[in-house]
Amino acid sequence: MKHIIATIPGDGIGPEVMNATTDILQALADKTGLKLKFTQLPAGDAYKEKTGVALPQETVDAVKAADACLFAAVGNTAKEVILPLRQTLNLYANMRPAKTYQGVDALKQNVDIMIVRENTECLYKMVGYRERDWGINMRIITREASDRIAHHAFHYAEKNHRTKVTAVHKANVLDYTDNVFLEATRAAAEEHPSIRYEEHIVDACAMKLVLAPETYQVIVTTNMFGDILSDLAAGLVGGLGLAPSANIGTDKAIFEPVHGSAPDIAGKGVANPLATTLSAAMMLEWLREEEAAQRLEDAVTTVLRERKVRTPDLGGNNTTREVAEAVKNRL
Ligand code: NAD
Ligand code: IPM
Ligand code: MN
Secondary structure: OEEEEEEEEEOOOHHHHHHHHHHHHHHHHHHHOOEEEEEEOOOOHHHHHHHOOOOOHHHHHHHHHOOEEEEEEOOOOHHHHHHHHHHHOOOOEEEEEEEOOOOOOOOOOOOEEEEEEEOOOEHHHOOEEEOOOOEEEOOEOOHHHHHHHHHHHHHHHHHOOOOEEEEEEOOOOOHHHHHHHHHHHHHHHHHOOOOEEEEEEHHHHHHHHHHOHHHOOEEEEOHHHHHHHHHHHHHHOOOHHHOEEEEEOOOOEEEEEOOOOOOOOOOOOOOOOHHHHHHHHHHHHHOOOHHHHHHHHHHHHHHHHHOOOOOHHHOOOOOHHHHHHHHHHOO
């Protein structure tokens, strides 16, 4: 079956990591008979500069019409681009794995965590009010979205042979909202008695993630805590250059690295493309191209294990292109 992949390269290092990844995907397709058709869609800071809008309706429509979307990164317009895409397509589950790769000198070994981040509400609803000297952002948590994400986390755990789910919250202070969330995670836990269930308060969780990340398996949490903890978790296992993610809805999905447009290294050709490449592997798995997904992930892990070709974020001195070539050679 042919898959139409909508790509959004965006800004900064976005086009660099996107080109590297579509190149790798094309090589994978040539080798395996996998059929992919890429379309490239505009969005982001540069597009807004030119046209006045960051996310044109045609891009939204093309993402809806495609089989899957691969998104690299945009800059300051992220809240006008990726947030509306996640919310209008109802991509309620943001899956953010953090795991140890052999050959990467990471802060921690033996990490294998899936952060299941609620992706449609919380502070990200962007409901608020601003006066000159004060402002409000409303944190909205509903039972419906909490139920949905809680069930998604337990189903993920069951399917992937994980034995524990940790709900991360701040109900000790944010009692109006996080008790709604916890009532949902507790109800889901009761429906899945074979999975152990625990609750951690987010600040303590942040410390425990640093000291003993191997004790976590699946974390389910609200939108902003998931945002922050997923960068933290990425930092434990090699950094944002290796952190992929999937925004999953009922029949649509967008796959993107956890990182942003990295203006500090943009244009230098040294961005690590592997977070985007690993996101593409998640995309292939979601498209039920499991064999191709595995082959792609294996090629990435082989390149990492060999320690020969790597970008500066991983302690090497290779370019984005050289890493892409190395992955292609290992497919
Ligand atoms: P960032 O993720 O862009 O960068 C944080 C740090 O990680 C920087 O030092 C950067 O050089 C490094 N880094 C990130 N990706 C890397 C890669 N692939 N290879 C090597 N190093 C990498 O976060 P930031 O600097 O806080 O944000 C920059 C811009 O990106 C902001 O405008 C923000 O709004 C935007 N942003 C967009 C998205 C998105 O499009 N989904 C996500 C996060 C941030
Ligand atoms: C991420 C990013 C986005 C988020 C921002 C840039 C809108 O940080 O994907 O993690 O907070 O979700
Ligand atoms: Mn983030």
